[in-house]
Amino acid sequence: MATKELTIGFDADDTLWHNETNFERVHERYRALLAQYHDAATVDAALLATEKRNIPLYGYGVKGFTLSAVETAIQLTDGKISAGEIQRLIELGRGMLEHPVEILDGVVDTLSLLAERHPLIVITKGDLRDQERKVEKSGLGGRFRAVEIVSEKDPAAYAAILRRHGIAAERFLMVGNSVKSDILPVLELGGAGVHIPYHITWALEHAVAPAGAEGRFFAIAKMTELPPVVAGWAARW
Template sequence: MSEREYVIGFDADDTLWHNETIFENVHVRFRALLARYHDAATVDRTQFATEMRNLELYGYGVKGFTLSAIETAIQLTEGKISAEEIRQLLELGREMLAHPVELLDGVAETLEVLAPAHRLLVITKGDLRDQERKLRKSGLAERFRHVEIVSEKDERTYAGIFRRHGIAAENFLMVGNSLKSDIVPVLALGGSGAHVPYHITWEHERVENVPAAAGRFFELKSVRELPSVVAAWTRVTG
């Protein structure tokens, strides 16, 4: 291992384990619950608008989604939704919070290769208790030196993490499925990013373009490609 320490940050949801598929399955059931009132497109559009309006108060995660779903249901039914239907929405939220943690293909093997040679961090946003639960149940916790569960992932957040953990931006690589949250802010600070797309992207996380960052941005098809990408990255920056 060289004297220069390279640090690799990992997003959690849809990078280490499946998450958006759980939300999509609940969306299907939510649409069905409101089908006699509105079409699916209206339900989706109203739910998303409600989530965005409440984001500052509720933050990311299942609890905020559930509260916004109840508010959306009341709005779209003009208050006609029954207590039993609200109970069903609450139960959907509980099911999401209790859902088993399912790792993405190749994650465990990739971390096993990288952990001995590099300092690894988890940097994820969402509900504190839920993210802690998922990391604990994932069996991956011992691979990471530090865990950061944050309310937002922007330049200010990453800069604060760099200061707290003594990380030089040029020695940092962030791995994640979201260009908006995992890649763009890190590139702006002078770090590097490895984008591993997930097959579903939440509308709020979509961006059209990635800033030019020659030698600092990598597009991967699978997390299994990461060790070779890290080897090339450390050779170039070392």
């Protein structure tokens, strides 16, 4: 059932469009709201600890982030935070969901070019509705054969997607800003990965670049450098 085509997978947040800048804007307001109680480093560390603890239950995305932000604020203020301030946190979360989708430089042209030769798939994690909304708002949906929204980007999740689409792992190349979520699990399956760093990386996505994946791991600075990498990789088949 595996096709001979070379399929390219794309992460979405911070690969196709800005996302961490949206979170970072909210983090700044969050620190300001709690500045009378704690310094910024304490606030950041407490919020990250809550998020990490809650991810197995909430999964990724804005709704779980908002719940973790409220929980952390109550904890950091010993319950002294007002209901009005908590309402502001909920509105910050809502603002993130309503935020316009800002496509990264070079994405539209690069996708148009690559779509002529390869099936393209979006593989992203987060809240179902929010991720669907972003694909729709981006106007990029038509360039992709499929949009796959998963709760965790681990080897099992990628393997299920490849199986469903009849793609052999060695004929699959994944492009994304997170070495941990976009590159390592795909290399583990025998696929290839292209890392394009975003200028901010969420602490829970940090990972070291892989060793021992010669010819299957590429690092580039921006999206417009992708087509020659793909062409070089595709030339092997």
